[in-house]
Amino acid sequence: MSEEQIKNLEAQFEARIARDEKIEPKDWMPEKYRKTHIRQMSQHAHSEIVGMLPEGNWITRAPSLRRKVALLAKVQDEAGHGLYLYSACETLGVSREELYEQLHSGKAKYSSIFNYPTITWADMGAIGWLVDGAAIINQVPLCNTSYGPYARAMVRVCKEESFHQRQGYEIMIKLANGTPEQKEMAQDALNRWWWPSLMMLGPTDAESIHTEQSMKWKLKRKSNDDLRQQFIDQTVPQAELIGLTIPDPDLKWNEEKGVYDFGEINWDEFWQVVKGHGPMNKERMKARVDAWEEGQWVRDAAMAYAEKKRIRTEKKAV
Amino acid sequence: MSEEQIKNLEAQFEARIARDEKIEPKDWMPEKYRKTHIRQMSQHAHSEIVGMLPEGNWITRAPSLRRKVALLAKVQDEAGHGLYLYSACETLGVSREELYEQLHSGKAKYSSIFNYPTITWADMGAIGWLVDGAAIINQVPLCNTSYGPYARAMVRVCKEESFHQRQGYEIMIKLANGTPEQKEMAQDALNRWWWPSLMMLGPTDAESIHTEQSMKWKLKRKSNDDLRQQFIDQTVPQAELIGLTIPDPDLKWNEEKGVYDFGEINWDEFWQVVKGHGPMNKERMKARVDAWEEGQWVRDAAMAYAEKKRIRTEKKAV
């Protein structure tokens, strides 16, 4: 194709997006669009998969059967989200194996929040309430993103995430209304998960890259700082309602702007965790790599069996 | 050597034993004496090593620090006994590696009692009281056995075993005098360990092989049935003293003979466990083999390092 032709296609492509038409796998798309989508969708998929680990850590120790069932269902949903999102990536011509390879080699990222440990049961509440809460704020706009398979996956994901978020908040309500020990456990979890949750909305706008292009492609509709403000404004009253204290001495309602002012985020910690130095980065990667490597013989067997079966069926057909 | 000469040596040898002289590693001995001793001592060593497992199972869960320390010390003593006994075997020209090989391949036996699981804390009491109690009855006569290294090892082993036995009984006393739950736990452990402990004294005399020869060599001084009777007569009053019931409806004092009559032993179970079909035979062997195989690289490294060090020392000397 000539440069002229490509320019034309690009113009048509951008126009379609501007008209809110969906781009589908078989449509022509600029290489950068494809790559950016693979990067973002796979990062999202990886986050679901790695995100199973901190919650999976409490399945065997859930305090009641009802909570155990709910936790199992939630982690299973996360695996399901991973599955749709990997499939959505595959529509752009990249295999799941390649994507795993990128995760395991450290080339691909996943949400840094999952590099913190879950050390008490209350962390199951805090993750649902805060982490899923922040995730929803990030994800709801993506239900209208330009790439069809991603947008459709996000509709389903967001619906389930809302359910998880309510479930997490409900765990916190129960603890906050429980014995002093339970209330302390809830407050402690909020103390530990609050700042990492704020960081989940991404670096401050000044430090953020890719934003403009992503806005155009509807991969992003608001800036990180706006999303963060939205998260804070939504979450602070929820904490107050159940008598928990946000661990930020600088937090206060700004009557004039109609939002909460909040304290400074420790971006050093953020970048440290992103770079692999968080408390659980190595453990998380080890868990994923071990599962993959120890599962190699199983996947090989499944392939070998399918191949044998195919041959037998062909022979019968002859 | 002529047959005549061998006959002579054998006669001298038997005469020395009859005079209660000790046979030492460098002395001439009949091949059968050597083999029988290797078999019996290594079986004893293996029992110590395998015997670490059922008790080791409760180290991380011991109910108090005091008990945890005592249990660690006890299991460490067992390892120590294993060590002397393997060393005593080595004086007869067999290496520890060969002995392990015999254990791991199933060729060598170990005490069948260790093929039962330890499922409550009270089992730590029952093992000390009953299993070590039966072991002592088996072993005390061996302090005067004819083979010097074995006799000397047994002196030390028996002293420590007596201590273990008192410690085990003391655990039972505490439980028997404790809460109803603790008393039930103690009774349950007695119920489960009683019959296997009786079996530890070996098959009935009618079924027992090697006995006559072993008597002559002082590897055995009383018959299995006599030892069993001694164990029962010693243990029944101990149970009564702390209010526990021996799980044998046929048990009763025989005024005339001055011993306890007791019920029939389930020898089918005994032979089943000896043949490898006890509840834990496979697990015990797996634990030993795994430790050995997973430790191969460690032992290789220690050898390689020792060799490097030797070469360096030699070079310096030159």
Place this chain on the structure above:
Amino acid sequence: MNNNLYKYILGIADNSLILGQRLGELTGHGPSLETDIACTNMSLDLFGQVRSYFQYAAKIAGDQRTEDDIAMLRKEREYINVLLVEQPNRNFAYTMARQFLFDVYHLLFLQELQKSKDLTLAAIANKSIKEVSYHLRFSSDWIKRLGDGTEESKAKMQDAIDGLWTYTDELFHQTEADKVMVQEGIGVDVTELKEAYYEKVNAVLEEATLEIPESKWFQKGGKQGIHTEHLGYLLAELQYMQRAYPNMEW
């Protein structure tokens, strides 16, 4: 309180409880995303069944006992699951073999239990059959894939079947409570399931090109609360929160 019925329910539910717990350990660590989801799903189904059974048991007990008390506050010797289900997840072959050897039994059992005179048990059985049929399909498929897959997978699966075979006979042992319940038309006579069980198991093993173990030595004790040493560690985790934070709501 009907003690025999109570014990009978526990005998059924403990199997699902302990197997569900074992499957739950695997979440996030499966050999593929699809198997991970399936194992989590089976765990979920089993715990759902456990809740139904224990809610009913709590009702029968008629005291303050809750489903969670029954599930998490008994002592080591009071769990009466079969030894099979407490065996650890040594590798995926073991996990699937354990699942399959239990699923075949579980389905046969539920098919009979749905005819129980006890309408609650019949209803739970009826609801569970669909789930357990799926479990059996899933585990049978994996027996075949691994048995008839690669040399390595065949060796691993054969090893798992050989290792777990010794725990199959116990499925067909009757406790005293079982006998009473059978007489009353409430319980299932498990001795009558044995033939169909080994027929089905053997058929799948054959299709999977695996050898049917010949050993005639079997382990027992689970139904009397005499377990392997694995169960204690499982219970320490299962009970942790209820023990460390007693009498609280979650």
Place this chain on the structure above:
Amino acid sequence: MNNNLYKYILGIADNSLILGQRLGELTGHGPSLETDIACTNMSLDLFGQVRSYFQYAAKIAGDQRTEDDIAMLRKEREYINVLLVEQPNRNFAYTMARQFLFDVYHLLFLQELQKSKDLTLAAIANKSIKEVSYHLRFSSDWIKRLGDGTEESKAKMQDAIDGLWTYTDELFHQTEADKVMVQEGIGVDVTELKEAYYEKVNAVLEEATLEIPESKWFQKGGKQGIHTEHLGYLLAELQYMQRAYPNMEW
């Protein structure tokens, strides 16, 4: 009750408690009988120290608390051992590396603690020094044997040192209780041990032909009760009996 002294003692003793527990897991499973005995022996020494510390802490608390209550009835967030000692026994190289990286610190610490104005602590330190010197000799020897043994053992030991290095810096962090105790002449100023620590560690690693990790990123949190996910499982076992059978004597 002197809260700072109580916390200070727990800060010392929890390290021995958790490390002793980890070593206790290995009993009967060592790569050789001699190493098995040595690891059990180190566990024994550490628990012996724990008892002395917690008996003293119980006295300071001055209520009904016993050494066992302090050891086994705290919540996850109340254990204040360093993250290093709770790391699992991944293999013998990890076990020895963890031991060595702690022993070097432990000996330096006890050498200072024996000068404490608190005579009980000084006496415990004095008694423990001989034990810990032996631990250090044992673990250093194994660092050298594995580091300078075979290619495989070198790779494993390097991997263990690299993996655990991130937990070394925390040894030299001061808590509030530490600071108060240092001021009162009771506690050891751990910040002053750091240089000697890395000197000693590096010397052994060099002799073992291992590379000294260059990473400047360190983990912390243990001293504030924020642990890795490994600790919870360890506690479930450690506490099992005291939780399941409360208020009983053993």
